[in-house]
Amino acid sequence: MKLSLPPAWLLVLVGLVLNILAILMSSIVLEDLGGEVAHLSQQKQDHLYSIQLAWNSVETLERKRESLLLYMAQPQPIAEVAHAIRMDLNDWLNTPIPPLVKHNVMQLMELIDDAQREYRDQIDGFYLNNITLSEQMAQLQERIAWYRNISLFLQVFGLALILARDLARK
Numbered sequence: 001m002k003l004s005l006p007p008a009w010l011l012v013l014v015g016l017v018l019n020i021l022a023i024l025m026s027s028i029v030l031e032d033l034g035g036e037v038a039h040l041s042q043q044k045q046d047h048l049y050s051i052q053l054a055w056n057s058v059e060t061l062e063r064k065r066e067s068l069l070l071y072m073a074q075p076q077p078i079a080e081v082a083h084a085i086r087m088d089l090n091d092w093l094n095t096p097i098p099p100l101v102k103h104n105v106m107q108l109m110e111l112i113d114d115a116q117r118e119y120r121d122q123i124d125g126f127y128l129n130n131i132t133l134s135e136q137m138a139q140l141q142e143r144i145a146w147y148r149n150i151s152l153f154l155q156v157f158g159l160a161l162i163l164a165r166d167l168a169r170k
Contacts, residue, residue, distance in 0.1 A: 008164075011161045011162070011164045012161070012162050014158075014161050015157075015158040015159065015160070015161030015162035015164075016158065016162070017158070018154045018155070018157055018158030018161065019154070019155055019158040019159070021154050022151040022152070022154035022155040022158065025147060025150065025151045025154070026148075026151050029147050030144060030147055030148065030151070033140055033143055033144045033147070034144065036140055037137055037140050037141065037144070040133050040136055040137050040140070041137065043129075043133055044130050044133050044134070044137075047126040047127075047129055047130045047133070048126075048130070050122070050126050051123050051126045051127065054119045054120075054122045054123045054126070055119075055123060057092075057119045058116050058119045058120060058123075060092070061092060061112050061115055061116050061119075062116070064088065064089060064092060064112065065109065065112045067085065068085060068089070068100070068108060068112075069105075071085055071100065072100065072102060072105055077100065082099075082100045085100060086099075086100060089108075089111075089112075092115065093111050093112070093114075093115050094115075095111060097111070
């Protein structure tokens with residue numbers, strides 16, 4: 001019983017079709033997935049920049065606290081300096097600032113603490129978003145690897161079929 005092989009032209013045709021499918025998969029599907037990964041990576045970078053800005057604000061508020069405490073420790077406060085500090089704190093805290101007198105120190109510290117807490121909450125939110133983005137990127141990378149493997153298999157199998165034509169002649 002002799003095994004009959006398909007005609008050589010059919011093997012070449014199937015091999016070419018498989019190679020074309022592999023090329024299409026590489027050029028369309030993998031580029032789309034790569035674009036998604038690039039977009040997610042850009043979002044991560046934006047979040048890292050926002051984290052840095054928020055952290056700089058936390059540190060700046062800490063410097064404002066130190067300046068305020070130094071001012072309050074002076075035996076003879078200067079009204080113009082007090083006004084400048086209040087205006088600066090008002091810009092940073094977005095809330096009315098009570099007079100800079102010793103009995104308001106705790107209230108002023110709480111206002112600064114609240115503003116720092118808001119910035120830290122923003123940092124936490126950006127960080128958690130980055131973790132989610134990293135997980136999404138990892139899933140996309142797995143899909144990209146899977147499609148690359150399938151594409152490579154189709155190319156190799158297509159070439160094997162094309163080479164089988166030469167073997168079928170002999």
